[in-house]
Amino acid sequence: MKSRIPKDSLKVAIKSALSAGRLIQRNCRKLKTVKEDTLHDIKLDLDVQAQDLIESILFRAFKDIPVVGEEKSTTNIDSEFRWVVDPIDGTVNYAYGIPHVAVAIALQRCIGNCDKHGKQYLTELGVVYDPFKEELWTAERNKVSRLNGKIIHVSTRSQLSDCIIAVGFARFDSNFKKILPQIEQLGPKVKKIRIMGSAALDLVYVASGRLDAYWEAGVRLWDIAAGGLILECAGGQFEHALIQSPHFYHILATNKLITSSLKSFIDNAFLISPDEYFCD
Known part of the structure; x- marks a missing residue:
């Protein structure tokens, strides 16, 4: 019998996303320190700072749940759950002053093994936060999705x-x-x-x-x-x-x-x- 998702996990994920969002907002007009600059991508020191901030909040609440993140990952192969974190989705936009980025945090549950590739994971909750428009999307599996607390639905356009x-x-x-x-x-x-x-x-x-x-x-x-x-x-x-x-x-x-x-x-x-x- 599978266990329930950890209590207050959505609340903590929201707190983490909002905190990282404030860090992103505070630094939006400051000179950016580039960690890595490739042909089609940029990594900033702020990416790492934002993930460190998110992890500190998540680990305070759930010290045994590992994080898989864009900047780094922790490992705990025995954990039933894992956090999946993108501290700044849209770093190139952000580095060029385009205010279209998001913080993304998901909680996933291990549900078994794939035929070819390790383990299977099912996303149990998701949080996406746009710090420039102050829009917060949330969802828990088998429940409705919300934007700033209001229920949302996909379009009805069929053509x-x-x-x-x-x-x-x-x-x-x-x-x-x-x-x-x-x-x-x-x-x-x-x-x-x-x-x-x-x-x-x-x-x-x-x-x-x-x-x-x-x-x-x-x-x-x-x-x-x-x-x-x-x-x-x-x-x-x-x-x-x-x-x-x-x-x-x-x-x-x-x-x-x-x-x-x-x-x-x-x-x-x-x-x-x-x-x-x-x-x-």
Whole structure:
């Protein structure tokens, strides 16, 4: 018999996200210290500071639950639960002064072993916080999704011609070569295509009915774990498939109504089954 999720875990996750958000806000106009600068990505010292702050709050409340994070991970193979943390989703936006970033925190439960890749994890709760718009999305499995306390739902648009679709580009040249021809085909069929730079916000925007779908190849676990659950609890469809262990996924997130139509424009690599769990 599985145990219940730890008491007050959502409350602590919210506290952690809000605290990291305040740190992000305070430093938004200050000179940024670059930790790593690659062709398609940037890592800031503030990424590490924000994750350290989040971890300090989580560990004070739940000292035995490990963290899988973008900046670092702790390990405890015997733990039933794990936190999945992205302290600043959209670091490139942030470094360039674009106020479109999020803090993303999920709590996952180990539910068994995958056939090929280690263990299976099920997301039990998710928190995504936009510190610039002060928008907080929350969800717990089998309950409703909320934005600043109000229930949200995906859009009811069913025709691609009425829909706004978000696309993400992972940092690999192969993804550009694969996705660009698909965008060229899809573009004339939809209202707009958007590339916004934060997977967590793309997912919760679909959950809120602002976008109608989002897809990306090569996105990381911490970018999508929280937002994926929020989307599902808002009535959406979140399909994800592990493409490289650990933690790289293809994802397709929709309002459910346009899934079939959208898949007709997407490469076979994206024709994936909707699995509830993540593999590690």
